[in-house]
Amino acid sequence: MATWTYAKLRDDSWGARIAPVPTPAPRAGERVTLEKRSGERKDETLGELVFIAPDGAFALFRVARVAPAARGAGAGGRPTRRGYECDECCDRVIPGSRCWETGMTH
Numbered sequence: 001m002a003t004w005t006y007a008k009l010r011d012d013s014w015g016a017r018i019a020p021v022p023t024p025a026p027r028a029g030e031r032v033t034l035e036k037r038s039g040e041r042k043d044e045t046l047g048e049l050v051f052i053a054p055d056g057a058f059a060l061f062r063v064a065r066v067a068p069a070a071r072g073a074g075a076g077g078r079p080t081r082r083g084y085e086c087d088e089c090c091d092r093v094i095p096g097s098r099c100w101e102t103g104m105t106h
Helices: none
Strands: 003-008 014-019 031-035 041-052 059-063
Touching: 014 031, 014 041
Parallel strands: 003 031
Antiparallel strands: 003 014, 014 059, 031 041, 041 059
């Protein structure tokens, strides 16, 4: 049976590892349950395929990120004044403030 676990990718983002790769192979956009080292399980959406071993021993996918509008969104999909996590600087921010990483308005 194939097991899904978290894996740190070379660019320091989080990915999903499956070993061994089942037939048919999973695709980007599928929902899977990943298991942490602690045994806790979490549902995630697969992003793009990063690597698949030629012998089918394992595959790596990016974990798809949730769109900022979906996080903490109020009526009409607009962010509320409660704030949200910035995708660039990873800080908890209030809409309208300036991002220290990019200089753009949140």
